[in-house]
Amino acid sequence: MAKTSKKSKAKPTSSYSNEKSPPEADSDSPESMSIIWLVIPLLVAVFYAWYLQQNQNMPAVFSKLFKTEAVEESDLYDLRMLTDRTMFDVVDMEGKGKGLIAVRDIKQGELVIQEKPILTVPDEDIPESLLSPILQNLTAGQTKALLSLSYTRLKAAKDETVNLNPKTQTLHERYLLAEGIIVNNGVGIMHDGQRRLGVFPRMARLNHACASAYNLAYAWRVDEEELRVYALKDIRQGDELLISYIDSRRPREERIQKLQQAYGFACTCPTCSLPTEKSEHSDGLLTQFTPIYTNFARWYKGLITGKEAIKIMNELWQLTVDTGYVRERGRWAQEAAYVATVHGDETSARQWLRLAIKWMAIETGDDSPKSSNLQFTLDNLHDHPELASRERMEVGGPIA
Numbered sequence: 001m002a003k004t005s006k007k008s009k010a011k012p013t014s015s016y017s018n019e020k021s022p023p024e025a026d027s028d029s030p031e032s033m034s035i036i037w038l039v040i041p042l043l044v045a046v047f048y049a050w051y052l053q054q055n056q057n058m059p060a061v062f063s064k065l066f067k068t069e070a071v072e073e074s075d076l077y078d079l080r081m082l083t084d085r086t087m088f089d090v091v092d093m094e095g096k097g098k099g100l101i102a103v104r105d106i107k108q109g110e111l112v113i114q115e116k117p118i119l120t121v122p123d124e125d126i127p128e129s130l131l132s133p134i135l136q137n138l139t140a141g142q143t144k145a146l147l148s149l150s151y152t153r154l155k156a157a158k159d160e161t162v163n164l165n166p167k168t169q170t171l172h173e174r175y176l177l178a179e180g181i182i183v184n185n186g187v188g189i190m191h192d193g194q195r196r197l198g199v200f201p202r203m204a205r206l207n208h209a210c211a212s213a214y215n216l217a218y219a220w221r222v223d224e225e226e227l228r229v230y231a232l233k234d235i236r237q238g239d240e241l242l243i244s245y246i247d248s249r250r251p252r253e254e255r256i257q258k259l260q261q262a263y264g265f266a267c268t269c270p271t272c273s274l275p276t277e278k279s280e281h282s283d284g285l286l287t288q289f290t291p292i293y294t295n296f297a298r299w300y301k302g303l304i305t306g307k308e309a310i311k312i313m314n315e316l317w318q319l320t321v322d323t324g325y326v327r328e329r330g331r332w333a334q335e336a337a338y339v340a341t342v343h344g345d346e347t348s349a350r351q352w353l354r355l356a357i358k359w360m361a362i363e364t365g366d367d368s369p370k371s372s373n374l375q376f377t378l379d380n381l382h383d384h385p386e387l388a389s390r391e392r393m394e395v396g397g398p399i400a
């Protein structure tokens, strides 16, 4: 290459006709050396760019230069494309693999992720006969997205070694790898009235935190068949985006055991990392949720009055303040509104309904069926079929 370019280079014409042309420069001449010094860095740059491309680390703007038609489709699920980087980025987190970090402040109730599953399977044991055909029907991009996700266990036989290289593995090995990934990343959803596990490549990068430490809530939209993830709290730029994989209203030891069992990791979230005394205090509060709610629920059986039920609901609400666990507020306010409605206390019912609408919108979006139903109830309270259907009583509104 160096020689060709040198030969084609225009030489200065001599003004003396009898002057001989200088001999061709050989490869050790200063001219050819300078070209080599240009070519080597160029080759290194091209190789480095190729390497970044292969390892999904290349900034999106440069990656476009290297795209072929085949890569275009798979890039739909490529990590770079999964985030527009205006809200969050995918980064390596110490001890947790990858995770999502807010690249700007995110307001409580903001929609963070909206995503359709790349595959769904029944929420039970996933046999090879069921999964293999599903895997074969995935596009190249979906396969790439699926196989890039994390797993902690593979269903391989005791002495079986599994080739993890997607390019050379057998269909059986592909099944084992995909099964492990689905178990680790699948999200429970409803489809045609059946409980299934869906894989959502963006959502799958969200790490877990317990109790007050997570800042996102997710909701499945049955009609749209897509997952929505909302900010449960205001999130600051640089904070990790976190959801809860389990019901974390239980003592630390139980939470850690459950996460280890189901997802194969020892939780190191801020709630699980509290010093012993603080952790015991936190456990004491978290374990009060269930008995307090059970006490409230006695109203449904007529075992306590509406006034007593609302008093208990206010205790429950106070517990959400004390623990920072706010995940169920929408539903609990809705239940309190129902108590007030049934006892004909319209003023309290409206107060609870407004609170329920606020929290349901934060948790599931203001256009969700749950939010719309609550708004409908508020707008049509007079026509509620159960209005004042039990003894009329001033039950009381929210104290918070």
Ligand SMILES: C[S@@+](CC[C@H](N)C(=O)[O-])C[C@H]1O[C@@H](n2cnc3c(N)ncnc32)[C@H](O)[C@@H]1O
Residues within 6 Å of the ligand: 095, 096, 097, 098, 099, 149, 150, 151, 152, 184, 185, 204, 205, 206, 207, 208, 209, 263, 264, 265, 266, 267, 268, 269
């Ligand atoms: C659904 S994936 C989350 C994204 C994952 N970190 C990745 O790199 O793709 C679940 C896995 O993330 C890791 N993980 C999630 N939350 C964690 C936590 N609080 N502490 C330690 N590891 C965690 C565990 O390896 C877990 O099996």
